[in-house]
Amino acid sequence: MPVINVSFQVLPQVPDGDTYAVVDRAIEVVRNSGVRHEVGPMETTMEGELDQLLEIVKEAQQACIDAGAKRVMTIVKIDYAPGGVTMEEKVGKYRNVP
DSSP: OOOEEEEEEEEEEOTTSOHHHHHHHHHHHHHHHTOEEEEOSSOEEEEEOHHHHHHHHHHHHHHHHHTTOSEEEEEEEEEOOTTOOOHHHHHGGGTTOO
């Protein structure tokens, strides 16, 4: 199975309003997964096999619920190519540019 990119954004409904703390729990799931990833201000992008990445998204949603969210809306983007696709080929030329 080719390496692909999955980006996702969780939008937790948090009763006390501390949304960032709940989103941090979702990001923690990604970090602990061991997959290559980049955290951005609006979403997190991961690189790997589709089934594994979608499972991480599911675990991240559950982490939000476990952290006190009453509901989680999640936006998912998938970039698939039969030969694979990497984050580096998309944004590598923009890294470390002053």
